[in-house]
Amino acid sequence: MDYKKHIASKLNVEGVTAAEMESLIAVPPNTDLGDYALPCFRFAKTMRKSPAAIAEELKASFGADEYIEEVTVAGGYLNFRVNRKKHVAEVLSRVIKEGGNYGSSDEGNGKTVCIDYSSINIAKPFHIGHLSTTVLGAALYRLYKFRGYTAVGINHLGDYGTQFGKLIVAYRLWGDRSAVEKGGVRELMRLYVKYHEEAEKHPEMDDEARAEFKKIENGDEEANALFNFFKELTLKDVGKIYEKLNVKFDSYAGESFYNDKMAPIVEELRNKGLLTESEGAEIVDLSAYDMPPCIILRSDGASLYATRDLAAAVYRKNTYDFYKNLYVVAYQQNLHFRQIFKVLELMGKDWAKDCVHVAYGMVSMEDGAMSTRKGKVVFLEDVINKCVEKCLSVITEKNPDLPDKEKIAEQVGTGAVIFGALSSNKIKDMVFSYDKVLNFDGETGPYVQYTCARCNSVLIKGGETGGYEVKDLLPQEYDLAAHIGKFPEVIASALDKLEPSFITRYAVDLAQLYNKFYFDCKILGEEENVRNFRLALTKASLITLTNALTLLGMAVPERM
Ligand code: ARG
Numbered sequence: 001m002d003y004k005k006h007i008a009s010k011l012n013v014e015g016v017t018a019a020e021m022e023s024l025i026a027v028p029p030n031t032d033l034g035d036y037a038l039p040c041f042r043f044a045k046t047m048r049k050s051p052a053a054i055a056e057e058l059k060a061s062f063g064a065d066e067y068i069e070e071v072t073v074a075g076g077y078l079n080f081r082v083n084r085k086k087h088v089a090e091v092l093s094r095v096i097k098e099g100g101n102y103g104s105s106d107e108g109n110g111k112t113v114c115i116d117y118s119s120i121n122i123a124k125p126f127h128i129g130h131l132s133t134t135v136l137g138a139a140l141y142r143l144y145k146f147r148g149y150t151a152v153g154i155n156h157l158g159d160y161g162t163q164f165g166k167l168i169v170a171y172r173l174w175g176d177r178s179a180v181e182k183g184g185v186r187e188l189m190r191l192y193v194k195y196h197e198e199a200e201k202h203p204e205m206d207d208e209a210r211a212e213f214k215k216i217e218n219g220d221e222e223a224n225a226l227f228n229f230f231k232e233l234t235l236k237d238v239g240k241i242y243e244k245l246n247v248k249f250d251s252y253a254g255e256s257f258y259n260d261k262m263a264p265i266v267e268e269l270r271n272k273g274l275l276t277e278s279e280g281a282e283i284v285d286l287s288a289y290d291m292p293p294c295i296i297l298r299s300d301g302a303s304l305y306a307t308r309d310l311a312a313a314v315y316r317k318n319t320y321d322f323y324k325n326l327y328v329v330a331y332q333q334n335l336h337f338r339q340i341f342k343v344l345e346l347m348g349k350d351w352a353k354d355c356v357h358v359a360y361g362m363v364s365m366e367d368g369a370m371s372t373r374k375g376k377v378v379f380l381e382d383v384i385n386k387c388v389e390k391c392l393s394v395i396t397e398k399n400p401d402l403p404d405k406e407k408i409a410e411q412v413g414t415g416a417v418i419f420g421a422l423s424s425n426k427i428k429d430m431v432f433s434y435d436k437v438l439n440f441d442g443e444t445g446p447y448v449q450y451t452c453a454r455c456n457s458v459l460i461k462g463g464e465t466g467g468y469e470v471k472d473l474l475p476q477e478y479d480l481a482a483h484i485g486k487f488p489e490v491i492a493s494a495l496d497k498l499e500p501s502f503i504t505r506y507a508v509d510l511a512q513l514y515n516k517f518y519f520d521c522k523i524l525g526e527e528e529n530v531r532n533f534r535l536a537l538t539k540a541s542l543i544t545l546t547n548a549l550t551l552l553g554m555a556v557p558e559r560m
Contacts, residue, residue, distance in 0.1 A: 142552075
C-alpha cells in the first residue's frame with residue numbers, strides 16, 4: 001500500500017498535481033500526531049485562506065477512508081493516521097505470501113547493468129583494500145537482479161604491464177614451479193620483492209624485464225605460458241575467497257583482453273581531432289574542463305590504463321548495450337574516471353552519461369597496518385579466517401553442543417566481515433576492527449544472524465499455526481510490522497543511491513525491533529489468536545531479515 005499516493009489522490013487543490021501533492025506529504029519524525037502530514041502553508045497564497053482553514057477544508061473533503069483511520073488538523077498541518085490493524089494485516093500476508101521475493105520487483109526488466117568490481121591485479125595479493133569493492137559490487141549485482149535487471153559482473157583484471165616481465169625474470173632466476181604452486185600469490189610476491197631488491201644493484205635487469213614483457217605482448221609461447229601460469233594461480237587463490245564471500249562474475253575480461261581493441265579507439269580519437277601531441281605522447285587535452293590531459297599513447301607508443309578503459313567502455317556498450325555501466329573503484333581514481341567519461345563524451349558517445357564511478361573509501365586496520373608499498377600487506381583471507389576462528393571459539397564456549405559448529409562459524413565469521421564492510425556510507429574511510437564486527441550484541445552481522453536463529457527457534461517451537469485476526473496492537477507489534485512493511489522502499493532507495501549500507505542499517509533496526517518485541521511480548525504461552533498473530537509476525541521478520549542478508553551475500557544459519 002502506497003499511503004502517500006493514496007492520500008494525495010484524494011486531496012484536490014487547484015493548480016497542484018497529484019504528484020506534487022504526493023511530494024508534499026511528509027512522514028513526521030514523531031508519530032504522536034499521525035503517520036503522515038501535509039503542511040498547508042504553500043496553498044495559502046492561491047487559496048487566499050489561512051493554512052489552518054485550508055487544512056479544515058481538505059479534511060472535510062477527504063471524508064471516510066478504509067486505509068486512513070483518522071484525519072486531524074493541527075495548526076497549518078493536516079495529519080493522517082493509518083488504519084494500523086489493516087496495515088499490519090496486509091503487510092504480514094504479503095510478506096508471507098511473497099517469501100524470498102519480498103522486496104523484489106520487475107522494474108529493471110529489459111535493462112542491462114554492467115558492474116565492474118573487485119578487478120584484482122594478477123600476481124598481487126588480494127588484501128583488505130579489495131574488500132569494499134568486492135562486497136559492494138557483489139551486493140549491487142544482487143540488488144539489480146532482485147529488481148529485475150540483467151546484471152553483468154565484470155572482473156577487469158589487472159593483467160597487463162611491465163611488472164609481469166619482472167616477475168618472469170625473477171621466476172627464472174630464483175623461482176621453482178612446485179614452490180610457486182604451493183605458495184601461490186604469496187610466493188610470487190616474495191619473488192617480486194626480491195626482484196626489486198636485486199634490480200637496485202643490477203639495473204640491467206630492468207632491460208631484461210622489459211624484453212620479457214615485450215615477448216608476452218608479441219605472443220611468445222614460453223613467456224605467455226609463464227604469464228598464464230601466474231594468472232591461473234592468482235585466480236585460483238582469489239577463487240577461494242570469492243567462494244567464501246559468495247561472489248561471482250560473468251566476465252573476467254581484463255586489461256590484456258583489450259590489446260587488440262585499442263587501435264580503433266585511437267583512430268577514432270584522431271579522426272575526431274581529439275588527439276594532440278605533447279612531449280612525444282598523444283593526449284586528449286582536458287584543460288577546458290579543469291583536468292590534466294588524458295594520456296592515450298606514451299612516447300614509446302605504449303597504451304595506458306586509460307586507453308584500456310576507453311576500449312573497455314566501448315566494448316561493454318557494444319556487447320551488452322548497457323542501461324548503466326558502473327565502476328566500483330576507490331575514490332583515489334576519481335580523476336581517472338572523470339577523464340574517461342569526459343573523453344567518451346567528447347567522442348560523441350551519448351551513453352557516456354550512463355557511466356558511473358561508484359567511489360568508496362579506504363579500509364585500514366586498527367593497528368595501522370595496510371601499506372602494500374611497505375610490504376605490510378593484510379591478506380583478506382587471513383582476516384576472514386581470523387573472524388571464523390574467533391566465531392568458532394565463541395560458539396564453542398556458549399553453545400558447545402551445537403551441531404555443525406564449523407560450518408556455522410564459517411557463515412558467521414564471513415558474514416561479520418561482509419556486514420562490517422557494508423555498514424557505513426560507502427564513501428567513508430573505514431577502520432576494520434575484529435571486536436567491532438564480531439560483537440554479537442552490536443550493530444553487526446552476527447547480531448542480525450543471531451536474531452534470525454532466534455526467530456527460527458520460535459517458529460520451530462510454535463509448530464503449525466492457524467489463522468488470526470489482527471486485534472488491538474501493542475506498540476512493539478506495530479513498530480515491528482510497520483518496519484517490515486518498509487523493506488521494499490528501502491531496497492528501492494538502496495539501489496537508487498547505490499548504497500547497500502541502507503540495507504545493513506535497516507536489518508539492524510529490524511533485528512532490534514524484533515528483539516524488543518520478543519522480550520516484551522509472550523508468544524507461545526498466549527491464547528490462540530495472539531499466539532498465531534505473533535508467530536506470523538516472527539515469520540515475516542525472519543523472511544525479511546533473510547532477504548536482506550541474502551542480498552548482502554550472507555548466509556542465514558538456522559541455529560547459532
Ligand atoms: N585493477 C585496478 C586497481 O587495482 C582496478 C580496476 C578498476 N576497473 C577499471 N575498469 N579501471 O587499481
